[in-house]
Amino acid sequence: MDKETFIKMLHAEERPDVTSQWLRNEYFPVIMERYNSEASRKRFGLYQNEQIPANERNLTDVRTRMGVLIEFELARISNELLPELGITDIFWSYVVANRFPDLEIRENSGNRLLRLEIKSLQCIAEEKSANFDTLIKDINPNTDYVIVCLWDWDDAGKEECEWDSAPRLYKIYVFHAYSLAMLRDTYWLNKPPTNLGNGYQGFDIRYAVTVSGGTYSKEQGNYGKLTRIWKEGFDYRPVETPELLDTEREYLLFQKEIVLKGFEILAKRQLRQLGTGTIDPLMYDDQDLGYLLDRSAYAMNVRKNQALRIAAYYRLSNLVVMTEKYKCTVYKEQDGDFEEIAKNEKPKNVVDIINQYEN
């Protein structure tokens, strides 16, 4: 890493689209690699059959806590990196007040330079939706970026430590905060609910406000959900700056990849419980639809008639089809025919359902 570039970027002296790309392609890959090292992961691991809550009610707060820990660790690693490069006059500081953003690069004088808002999403969470609800007025277009960390528990990567599993970062996404907010507001303001009555959806001085039947109320916490910010091909568009186009590209990629990664983890994990051998891609009509092991397969977003054709083609015993929220439909072979034995199931129940059907 080049020291001069580093200093320029952290001082927010480059164009936002250039800074975005540097953070995405140069900076965070290094931070992520360090986070994923055994020496780092071991501090977050689960050992000796330690369990975390399995019920949905309490899963969320483990994920919330992991979010805070990842945010802290990224900054800690960053602060470790700076002096290694001979940069000693700036440092990452934690914003302890509950306000945007999370981390700020500061000079000893206290001057704030680059600022980062960190979000964490666990791959296999059924609805990944941290909120980015900071109002446009509070975002500095020259210094502010939104960083999304995609992570999950992973049992691999241990040479010395005997953990059962430890968190692994799979990808870090970088968005220009102001552009992301522009996409969000362009979408939100142009797609209000149907029953507005005489009111308008908009903003108070502090937060987003919704209307139902003419009655105004503080928005309920859906505004800015990361998975709902923008849709490809939406009729209305914000002003197209280089940083906006960069952020839009990254967002559309993000939308696809975060869903696929969770599916991959769930499918591979469950296939290994259903059989032995190697896992291959599930190809059909030149399309990669999921994963195949022996006579079991997992596919994503496949309709019933296509699922039946795939099952017949591969002579499957078990076929699990998942939606984007990982709701599962389970098909099972029965005397040469395929039967839908479960629908709308959570992933955690699928293997049991398949095994019980066998008995």
Added chain:
DNA sequence: TCAGGGCTAACAGCAGAATG
């Protein structure tokens, strides 16, 4: 069927009402 509106836990804490 699925987008999206409604709502949740945990966190630390405050203000004001109810109780002994």
Added chain:
DNA sequence: CATTCTGCTGTTAGCCCTGA
């Protein structure tokens, strides 16, 4: 009058369920 209880604040990430 002092203590305890109730209901609310706002932030994190995410599940539930309904209406189009």
